[in-house]
Amino acid sequence: MNHAGGARRIGILGGTFDPVHIGHLRGALEVAEMFGLDELRLIPNARPPHRDTPNCSAQDRLAMVRLAVQDLPPLCVDARELERDKPSYTIDTLMSLRAELAADDQLLLVVGWDAFCGLPTWHRWEELLDYCHILVLQRPDAGSEAPQELRDLLAARSVPDPQALSGGSGQIAFVWQTPLEVSATQIRQLLASGKSVRFLVPDAVLAYINAHGLYRASN
Ligand code: ATP
Numbered sequence: 001m002n003h004a005g006g007a008r009r010i011g012i013l014g015g016t017f018d019p020v021h022i023g024h025l026r027g028a029l030e031v032a033e034m035f036g037l038d039e040l041r042l043i044p045n046a047r048p049p050h051r052d053t054p055n056c057s058a059q060d061r062l063a064m065v066r067l068a069v070q071d072l073p074p075l076c077v078d079a080r081e082l083e084r085d086k087p088s089y090t091i092d093t094l095m096s097l098r099a100e101l102a103a104d105d106q107l108l109l110v111v112g113w114d115a116f117c118g119l120p121t122w123h124r125w126e127e128l129l130d131y132c133h134i135l136v137l138q139r140p141d142a143g144s145e146a147p148q149e150l151r152d153l154l155a156a157r158s159v160p161d162p163q164a165l166s167g168g169s170g171q172i173a174f175v176w177q178t179p180l181e182v183s184a185t186q187i188r189q190l191l192a193s194g195k196s197v198r199f200l201v202p203d204a205v206l207a208y209i210n211a212h213g214l215y216r217a218s219n
Contacts (some may be wrong), residue, residue, distance in 0.1 A: 006102075007102065007104040007105050007106060007168070008038045008039075008101070008102070008105045008106070009035055009036065009037045009038055009105070009106045009108065010037065010038060010039045010040075010041065010097070010101065010105060010106070010107055010108070011028070011031055011032060011035065011037045011039070011040040011041065011108040011109075011110055011135070012040075012041045012042075012043055012078070012093075012097065012107065012108070012109055012110065012132075013027070013028050013031075013040065013041070013042050013043065013110045013111075014042075014043040014044075014045055014081070014090065014093070014109075014111075015042070015043075015044065015045065016044065016045050016047050016061065016184065017042065017044045017061050017064065017065050017184070018047070018055050018056065018061055018184050018188070019056075019061065019064045019184060019187060019188075019201060019205055019209065019214070019215075020042070020061075020064050020065045020068045020184075020201065020202075020205060021182050021183075021184060021187055021200055021201050021205075022180055022182060022199075022200055022201065022202070023180045023181075023182045023183065024042070025068055025069075025072075025075070025202070026177060026178055026180055027110070027112075027137050027177045028040050028042060028075050028110070029072070029075065030175075030177045030178065031108075031110055031135060031137070031175060031177070032074050032075060034162070034175060035108065035135075035162070035163075037074050037108070038074060039074045039076055040074050040075050040076070040110075041076055041077065041078040042065050042068075042069060042075065042076070042077050042078070043077075043078045043079075043080065043081055043093065044058065044061050044062050044065055044077070044079065044081065044082055045081050045087060045088070046058060046081050046082055046084060046085065046086060046087045046088060047087065055188060055215070056212075056214045056215065058082045060208075060212060060214060062077070062079055062082055063208060064201075064205045064208055064209070065077050067202070067204040067205055067208055068201075068202050068204065068205050070204070078097075080093065080096060081093060089122070089123040089124070090109070090122055090123075090128065091122070091123055091124045091125075091127060091128060091131070094107065094109070094128065094131035094132055095131060097131075098131050103168060104167075104168050105168060106133060106165070106167075106168050106169075107131060107132040107133070107168065107169060108132060108133050108134075108135050108165075109128070109132040109133070109134050109135065110135045110137060111134060111135070111136060111137065112136075112137050113136055113137065113138055113144065114143075114144050116134070116136045116146070116150070117144035117145065117146050117147070117150065118144075119150060120147060120149050120150060129157060129169060129170050129171070129172070130169060130170070131169055132169050133165050133169055133170065133171045133172065133173065134171075134172045134173075135162065135172075135173055135174075135175055136172065136173070136174045136175070137175060137176075137177055138174060138175070138176050138177070153172070154172060157170065157171055157172045158171070158172040158173065158174070159171050159172070159173050161173075162174065162175050182200050186200075187200055187201065187215070188215045191209065191214070191215035191216060192215055192216065192217045193217070194216075194217075197209070
């Protein structure tokens with residue numbers, strides 16, 4: 001779908017997706033519909049191996065995201081961060097995406113509230129809005145509080161009506177999604193203790209987890 005002047009609207013949702021679950025997918029789908037996005041790209045992050053619960057390879061995480069979004073346009077997968085073998089800074093990902101888009105295309109970076117509160121720790125965070133708008137997804141478990149520098153940024157850049165986002169970049173809006181209090185951590189823990197995660201992940205993802213014996217405690 002093209003918007004004013006043929007500009008396209010591309011949303012991006014980065015995450016470890018370890019594994020992808022209904023919280024990610026419902027959020028992505030609702031944002032895509034709310035904003036009439038041409039594409040909503042899920043971008044799995046390269047991740048340093050430091051977690052304590054069993055987790056899986058980048059290749060498995062990518063395979064599961066692909067299964068989750070197959071036949072679910074405009075959701076799709078963008079594997080660019082996994083094509084490098086070290087973690088990418090979001091600013092680099094945004095710049096590489098921007099290089100492929102027309103100047104007036106809108107790029108919407110979708111982040112959960114918890115991730116948004118950590119924004120000032122991101123590499124070159126003050127430049128992020130030069131490349132995209134930021135859509136903040138409210139999560140039911142949002143316990144974090146925005147630091148002062150973010151409150152200043154919000155005062156300068158947030159728009160009360162998300163539908164009023166204008167131009168290719170530079171603004172922040174908040175959206176509510178159907179609250180789904182599920183996390184990948186919880187899913188890994190359930191699997192590690194031999195419990196079912198049915199209905200927390202798409203059936204195709206569950207089938208992949210089972211077929212590859214992922215997240216099971218090794219014994
Ligand atoms: P983990 O439990 O391993 O930290 P996670 O479930 O939070 O993982 P991530 O892959 O880290 O998942 O999240 C990617 C993005 O999706 C983040 O912006 C995060 O805030 C958002 N997100 C994750 N779970 C939900 C949910 N249940 N509802 C809304 N947004 C979510």
